[in-house]
Amino acid sequence: MSDRTKIFLLLLPAMFIIVVLFFGGLAIGLMRSFNYMPVIGLTDPDFSAYIAVFTDREFYLSFALTFHIAFTSTVISSVLAIGAALLLRRSFIGRGMVNFLFQLNLTVPHLVGAIGMLYLFSQSGSFARLAAEFELIAGPADFPALVFDPFAIGIILQYVWKEIPFIGVIVLANMQSIGEDYESVARSLGASKWQTFRHVLLPLIFPGVLSASVMVFAFTFGAYEIPAILGANFPAALPVLAYRKYTDVDLAARPEAMAMAIVIALLSALMIYFYVRYSRRRIRG
């Protein structure tokens, strides 16, 4: 059996699943967004769904909000994750505990964290009650709206809570495999600690940080359950809006939902492009 045949057979099951389920799902969604579904007799593709979506003010508000959520969460998480990884490189009291909790955090589903955030930051939540205890506020309404708010602060907080350990663990593993010798060289050539970080370490870990950030951005943009629990109703995050349209009693709203799904897919395709373009490493081999 030639190598080519071997490779083909090895890849076949996985590729079959991915092509049929993933790309198939995308393709069907694309077709339906154009109202094109020969199987049930719709043979005239049209743009009506897209027109409806792109003339809907709610869509733009939703898109802007979702982008803001994704961008802010990603930037904050990445920066703080690098800091956390730098911290965890050296030993200090409690380092083992932090390491353990980082890994523990990876196993806690977003939904649980989101509910926890709700209980902490809602206007009748734990922090509000603490504020009342210290007489900083008079009543629940005086506590700033951190959830169900237009700036999605609660949502961003929740994402940051989950994504710092995610990016942090990847960056830390990266740093450990790079080792400290490059920095030793830089120091001996006269670079200060900050210069060493900025000119030597940062460029070395940048590809890894970028790859992780791309994944985080895509996830925070397209997640449903967290904005569903922590988000305001209007404007809602784009995935929430899409779901609402899809499950609307009016079946005509379905193609619009598909159109929104395609918009989300296009944005993630853009992310994949950035990932491939700037990431140094591929799957090894």
Next chain:
Amino acid sequence: MSNKESLGIRSFRALTGAFLITWLILPLIPLAIWSFAKGWFYPDLLPRNWSLRAWEYAMSDTSGVLDSLWLTIWISLAATALSILVGIPAGRALGMYKFKGKEIVELMILAPTIVPGIAVVLGIHSVFISLGLNNTIHGVILVHLIPTLPYMVLVMSGIFSNYDPAFEAQARSLGASPLKTFWYVTLPAIRPGIIVGGLFAFLVSWSQYILTLLIGGGRVETLPLLLFNFATAGRNDITGAIGMIYILPGIIILLLTAKHLSGRSGAVGGFGQI
């Protein structure tokens, strides 16, 4: 290698460490407290009355919580098992061989980790209607493969790129059949990858929401769906109990495989090279 660090920097590290520890545990605390509360109203910092009734309810037959737990475990195990079965050969192909079009294949396998579920599942849902897979457990397991399979392939490919096929050739030349070679030589060598990849795959399936919601149609009620419902219904005490139950398997798995998750292990090294 030791570095001269001033007391200032060392205390900064310890302080930041303490802050991180607190902040990492923080959201889980109110959930835990709520599960033992009997009514916890503003502005009380702690519940006035404690009770186990949320837990009793959760453990009871009528609530369906335990049924949901077993269902979720079953679905995640099934998705993980299928991912392992399919991921090992795919990982071998990507880790050990170079071929034309390999980068495209890698990209195709990577795509589901970046493209959000909502973009794909709407399309799948409309097809599954005609296939009769909606509202079924099998349908849910199938869609869970979309996010879990790529992680499995990624990890296995990393393991296989460090793997030396010469061991297999050696075994064959000593008279072992292909099956025996796989079982005695290949499998032990790739075991760390299977464990780490399986852990990730399980957790990815465990935390799926929108895929289960749409394809399961509310009939396949996994734990996250149940949790969501109770949370939005305002039953915080039961939500707390379910939440605690929901995070438990993840913690157990982590503790069991802790040694494989250290930064030096080849499997995570491969994952960290994403």
Next chain:
Amino acid sequence: MTHVSIKELTKVYPGADAPALDRLSLEIPTGELTALLGPSGCGKTTTMKMIAGLLEPTSGDVTFDDRSVLRDRPEDRGVVMVFQNYLLFPYMSVADNVGFGLKMRKIDPAEIKQRVGKMLELVKLPDLGDRKPSALSGGQQQRVALARALIVQPNVLLLDEPLSNLDAHLRFEMRDLIRSLQQEMGITTIFVTHDQEEAVVLADRVALILNGQMKQYDKADAFYKRPIDEATARFFGGHNFIPGTSDGQTFDCALGKLVLPEGAASGQGKLTFRPENVRIGQTQAGENVLNAQIKDIMYMGTQTRLKLTVTGTEIEAVVNPNEIEAHQVNDTLPIHLPRPTLWVI
């Protein structure tokens, strides 16, 4: 132009029962090329790192021009280390790598460019400034690493196994380059190696370190002519250690009474002589002439190694293959141990 002094430098790693480095003392004169020679794990890399400030000693001191530098941070000491795997910054061009130290000192970019150009010419890589390190051969990478280190005019230059990664013919080139650069710039240079040939060929003086202790610090030939003890001699490939007694002029041992050179030690000890100094064949009777029987002949291409017995004691000799052609195993022949080649430990 820095005089480096190491005083009683000791390093004990936590949890280890023996010190990695035990009260090492060394005075390295200004502008010299010194080798720290020893097997793996002997403590030489530890010493280097402590000079560089990358490691803290448990006790002892390191001074540059009689000023202790232990409190100085690595980047303030003016010590540059060139690692065995060169560690060129992979994402920077060759020119940027070489200019890195100058850039960190905030020197004017135009001046950096000029100095980098000159440096690259000095190491004979004038046109490679724009290349990335991955596009260079090992030998070229090493020259870039050297250039990067020398351009900042360090007080002390540390080299980690500089010749070990190179093929034989590259070694001589690199050896000449290092020596000429070092002498031209007059930078006190210390390098670390486990290869005694590398040490002998490159250094002005060699410090042999065994088990964390310094054995002997001397010009290279001293290790061959006057090794300080058996372990030292063995490290340099010495054989032939015959126990006996010396009275300063003759050595009484199983081989007989042998005449010693002037200044030999007296008392109980071991007589040692190097295999290559054993003369065979055309020898008249005379002082230090013995009768030997050939036990084994091992042809090694450019030399032949002989195992001989003299009155029951086994000794080794290394001779030109032509000299032993006529003989075979179990032949007897006279051998001569010239007086100046004998040494008492």
